Amino acid sequence: MMYQAYQLQSDLISPLRLLAQHLSATLWLRQTEGTLVRKMAAACDVLSRLRLTHSRPPYNIQQVQTGERMHPVREEAVLTLPFGTLLHFRKEGAEAQPPVLLVAPLSGHFATLLRETARTLLQDHDVYITDWHNARDVSLRHGGFSLDDYVSYLMRFTEAIGPGSHMVAVCQPCVAALAATALMAEDDHPAQPRSLTLMAGPVDCRVNPTEVNRLATSKPIGWFEKNLISHVPLPHAGFMRRVYPGFVQLSAFMAMNPDRHRQSFHHIYDHLLAGRTEEAGVIQDFYEEYLAVNDLPAEFYLETVAKVFQTYDLPRGVLTWKGRTVNPAAIRRTALMTVEGERDDICAVGQTVAAQDLCSSVRPYLKTHHVQTGVGHYGVFSGRRWNQQIYPLVRDMIHRTM
Incomplete structure (x- = not known):
């Protein structure tokens, strides 16, 4: 109701x-x-x-400067699946640059929340983004969408881009991005990412827990399902789909400040x-942008709360994908960079860098960690310090591993 x-x-x-x-x-x-x-x-x-609005705002990335030249940018859907589209920001007339998959959160807002991140990356890279669809617009005939499905989408998107790509995950999807990379590495997949950048993500929420982490562990998962999951009403295409409504997530965010x-x-x-x-x-x-809300499939939301924020499956070594154990130690050739914000009150310092220990087979010279002083959560991937201090480090790491 x-x-x-x-x-x-x-x-x-x-x-x-x-x-x-x-x-x-x-x-x-x-x-x-x-x-x-x-x-x-x-x-x-x-x-x-x-x-509140429930449709994705436009990206409005019309052009970008690369070196001394200004290039028009055209959006191109490379692969469209029921719950998400692999969207390519094609730069007309640009020389070949490292392809980067920007993995956006599925957490109540649209991928356009990373508009500035994508715009900055476009200066020196060929950028793709995970453009997640609003679950209330997805018909029940397409079935559910779980955390396993999210990982599968990342692997399918990476395959569609092809060998030699790089992955940059922001916030919530850091766990899924690490899992997808580990699975592809274990299979020696030719399209496994050459580098993986994890930015302000909840890899191990046991470390330095925030108020968000404490909220997630304050109730059993059954409470979240009973009180926060609802059915999409008419007249939407996803009528009767079980979702975690975006307006509920937004209300929780706004209640914090x-x-x-x-x-x-x-x-x-x-x-x-x-x-x-x-x-x-x-x-x-x-x-x-902030008041444009995106409903989450109930399966994905509940599994994320349970496995990432309550039982910490990935750092405990018990996270599975379709019954198969995810082993970050299988990653050997993918360079790893982790980025955290000193004042991040959503994913605190220590939660993302935990990936460095999990990826024990990655050689030390392929590992980088950066803590950005003076920024909170959003400052890690947007704003002045992202553009002037964090991005140059990410860019240099990617270009070193081409």
Whole structure:
């Protein structure tokens, strides 16, 4: 009933938000008429943005500079599967560069959350991304999608790119990326990644647990299934599919810092009132992305909570894929880089670097670890320090292992 109640509320409030959007646009045309009109226009703008969306925002990567040249960028679907698409950012006229698979989280937001990460990587690489679909738009005839399926998708995507690729995983999928690489290495697969970069991921949540980790272990997995899983309502294509709704995940994220989000919307109002539209636009763009939510298949969510955050299967050596034990020690030829943020309160320092010990067969000269000072979780893969300090290290490691 949770999803049905949310859908009903959304449908009832939608006309009010559309009216606010229309009024805002109309009033801005008359903003010279006085302060009261500007206040009303700013208030309507803020009200119209207090909404969730359920479709992937555009990547809006139109062009990228490589050296001295500017190249147009075209999105190309290389492989489309029911729950995700391997999307290629093709740079028109660019010389051959190392292919990189950017593995995005499936954790309540769309892969466009890594837009800036992809844009930066495009300067020196041929970039692909795991463009996950919204589970509420996937028909029941396609079956379920588990953690095993996620690992399978990564292997199929890597095969589609071909030999010589590199994998960069951000946050949640670090466990799946490490598992996929280990399985391909054990099979001596010709398309196994030449390098694997794990950024701010929960490889071993027993290390330096955060509030997120404590929340995951505070209840048995049955509680999560009973209280957080719901069925997709009509009129969506995935009607009756069991999902962990994106709006539930977003609510949990926002509850961690409610004052900051309230203040951000106050800032939008103040900036618009003062005519600082560019400053308001920066915050507006962030929330256009942040409030676009992606439902997770129930199987994938529950298995991730259980195996990654509760029983720590990978670091304990008991993680399996379709009944087969995942052995990170099978990785020998893939270079490994781990990146952590000093102030990360989601994946704390120590949780990602644990992969270095698990990959015991990788030679020391193929291993790199970096702790970035002064950044939290999102600063590891976006923002000034990502661009100026972290990315050059990732780029150099990839280019050394071409």
